[in-house]
Amino acid sequence: MSDLDKIILNGFRIYLEKHDIDIHDHVSLRLAGATYGHTLMNTILDFIEWSVQDDCDNNSINDAQ
Numbered sequence: 001m002s003d004l005d006k007i008i009l010n011g012f013r014i015y016l017e018k019h020d021i022d023i024h025d026h027v028s029l030r031l032a033g034a035t036y037g038h039t040l041m042n043t044i045l046d047f048i049e050w051s052v053q054d055d056c057d058n059n060s061i062n063d064a065q
Contacts, residue, residue: 012036
């Protein structure tokens with residue numbers, strides 16, 4: 001298991017505890033997994049978008065000099 005796998009699973013564990021999800025309720029667990037995965041995906045996409053925009057802003061400043 002990679003470090004990234006451990007980070008994702010630990011984050012999911014925290015999410016389950018925060019929302020008081022019963023891990024033995026398979027429907028609730030799958031819904032929580034889908035919600036957590038969607039949130040994680042949006043966070044990653046926001047980070048990528050921010051990084052690209054930051055690079056473009058930095059290149060614009062360097063081109064102007």
